[in-house]
Amino acid sequence: MAQPFHPTEWPVGFDPDDPNIIMQAARVDRFGELSRPPKLHSHCTGQLVVSVLGVVGLASEHWRIALPPASAIWTPPGLAHEGFIGPNSKSLYLHISPEWSAELPNEPFRIMLTPMMLAMVRHFTQIRNPFSAQSHTGRLARVLLEEIELAPQLPLNFAPLxxxxxxxxxxxxxxxxxxxxxxxxxxxxxxxxxxxxxxxxxxxxxxxxxxxxxxxxxxxxxxxxxxxxxxxxxxxxxxxxxxxxxxxxxxxxxxxxxxxxxxxxxxxxxxxxxx
Incomplete structure (x- = not known):
């Protein structure tokens, strides 16, 4: 049986570090070989890691945490981390530009997602090109950012690894x-x-x-x-x-x-x- 904890791999063509796109997302269900300790990296963008199904989580220099489905971890820009996922698991990664990320806390936190928030994150998996804050997509991005800001914060360590x-x-x-x-x-x-x-x-x-x-x-x-x-x-x-x-x-x-x-x-x- 395959081991349940492996680092995630980006889908082809997805650039999580494009600072010109206010908000974009990727579906992630592929994984590579596990490294111990984790091979940490960081982004200039902020990242919301959403657990959809199975074993999904995030590791930093100080912790490695698995998430239950319907919850997410906020990773501010510059935080060294590594995402991980298990076989037959599904996740979403929402990336937010450095400018808009500044409106969220500079420390990681965990939240539960409502069905509306999940649907909006899924919508941004279709975005790969820059858009203005005044556009229809920009207004949707603003609503999703506010939903993340207003969501009750939960203890980070649901299932520490x-x-x-x-x-x-x-x-x-x-x-x-x-x-x-x-x-x-x-x-x-x-x-x-x-x-x-x-x-x-x-x-x-x-x-x-x-x-x-x-x-x-x-x-x-x-x-x-x-x-x-x-x-x-x-x-x-x-x-x-x-x-x-x-x-x-x-x-x-x-x-x-x-x-x-x-x-x-x-x-x-x-x-x-x-x-």
């Missing part, structure tokens, strides 16, 4: 084998570490307990399967929960809503044309 190679391998295995209900001791043993040292390492690398961190990683699989049309019962079984109600309770702890409501309020992926 560790820099420690052994723990990073654990994260990959959790995502790949979501129903694997190992104890903390078993996970520690899998990388030849004591349970105590393993638990300390998880807290140091992620800022969470192992249980909290594993739950966030499992939710990446849960949201993907829900948006692909799986029932709550099917997803609960796939993730190793004994009952659907136990899965629903865990889901609500993370997202503040039931899986059914999440599926209704998040954007629908079968209306998202990648082909």
């Amino acid at each position: 560790p820099s420690n190679p052994q723990l990073f391998h654990v994260a990959e295995k959790i995502v790949e084998h979501s129903a694997l209900g190992w104890t903390v001791a078993q996970w520690a043993n899998s990388i030849e570490m004591s349970e105590r040292n393993f638990s300390r390492l998880v807290v140091r690398e992620t800022g969470m307990s192992f249980g909290q961190w594993r739950l966030r990683l499992l939710m990446l699989t849960a949201t993907r399967r829900l948006l692909e049309g799986d029932t709550t019962e099917t997803v609960a079984q796939a993730l190793g929960y004994e009952t659907p109600s136990a899965f629903i309770a865990a889901f609500k702890r993370v997202f503040g809503m039931t899986p059914g409501r999440y599926r209704t309020e998040a954007f629908v992926t079968d209306t998202y044309p990648f082909d």
Whole structure:
């Protein structure tokens, strides 16, 4: 099975660093070989990384974070980073000119996207030439920028991915084998570490307990399967929960809503044309 974390690759012909285009976007579902540590780069433009389906995220010098679908990370101009994506995953990258990016915070932040915001980002995947701020496209760009500004900001670290190679391998295995209900001791043993040292390492690398961190990683699989049309019962079984109600309770702890409501309020992926 292919590993779930790989750096993204731009579609042919897309220039994310064109400062003359106020706003443009790209659909990204291609990936290259993973490098550890990440091969960081930066842009003169600002970048909004939108998770549409599967494992999508962003790495910087200090963190590597996976995003649940329907959310996005803002990357200000000049911030060294590397985007990553998993097999069968989909993402959107919205690039905003340096001048307009100055209206957004100079620090990364995470937001949830409304269906209207997603539709507008998708619209800008068709833009490859400069346009004026006074044009129809320019006015649409202004509305989208204001929507990003006004969206409630969420904690950045939804699902932190560790820099420690052994723990990073654990994260990959959790995502790949979501129903694997190992104890903390078993996970520690899998990388030849004591349970105590393993638990300390998880807290140091992620800022969470192992249980909290594993739950966030499992939710990446849960949201993907829900948006692909799986029932709550099917997803609960796939993730190793004994009952659907136990899965629903865990889901609500993370997202503040039931899986059914999440599926209704998040954007629908079968209306998202990648082909």
